[in-house]
Amino acid sequence: PFMNHYFLIVVDAFSTWLEVIEVNKITSQRTIVELRNIFSRFGLPWTLVSDNGTQFTSHEFQVFLKMNGINHKVTAPYHPSSNGQVERYVQVVKKGLKAMMIEPGDINLKLCRLLVQYRKTSHSETKHSPAELLLGRTIRTRLDLMKQNSTDHLEDKTTNEPQRK
Numbered sequence: 001p002f003m004n005h006y007f008l009i010v011v012d013a014f015s016t017w018l019e020v021i022e023v024n025k026i027t028s029q030r031t032i033v034e035l036r037n038i039f040s041r042f043g044l045p046w047t048l049v050s051d052n053g054t055q056f057t058s059h060e061f062q063v064f065l066k067m068n069g070i071n072h073k074v075t076a077p078y079h080p081s082s083n084g085q086v087e088r089y090v091q092v093v094k095k096g097l098k099a100m101m102i103e104p105g106d107i108n109l110k111l112c113r114l115l116v117q118y119r120k121t122s123h124s125e126t127k128h129s130p131a132e133l134l135l136g137r138t139i140r141t142r143l144d145l146m147k148q149n150s151t152d153h154l155e156d157k158t159t160n161e162p163q164r165k
Contacts, residue, residue, distance in 0.1 A: 015133035
């Protein structure tokens with residue numbers, strides 16, 4: 001657990017799109033439900049790479065993958081670095097949430113804010129944001145609203161100023 005919460009972290013290897021779901025218990029049933037939700041939005045992956053947690057190695061989970069035509073690769077036990085991409089994003093989530101926990105508030109709201117900023121930010125390796133790579137467009141955030149409001153405010157000022165001769 002991290003900060004008394006369990007999280008299911010899913011990363012798309014191509015776009016680095018990150019999904020993080022808080023879960024009460026780590027079970028095969030809950031993992032299947034959450035993956036089914038993700039797959040309903042983005043489609044079925046060809047391959048799923050996971051650690052060897054019991055939620056991923058259970059018979060029920062293996063049947064779920066087989067029924068959906070998903071190849072399952074399991075990383076070496078006790079070697080989280082063998083699934084480096086996910087481990088890197090585990091650290092991103094931990095660091096981001098720790099920084100946000102300075103102020104009180106709902107962890108799910110903080111997680112949503114972290115994810116939207118992560119998904120909007122260009123990555124040095126790809127030169128694009130996860131949103132651009134997965135969705136083909138940038139995503140609009142509250143920061144964009146602030147930029148728009150300040151631009152609108154500047155435009156209002158310039159159009160209302162008297163002309164100088």
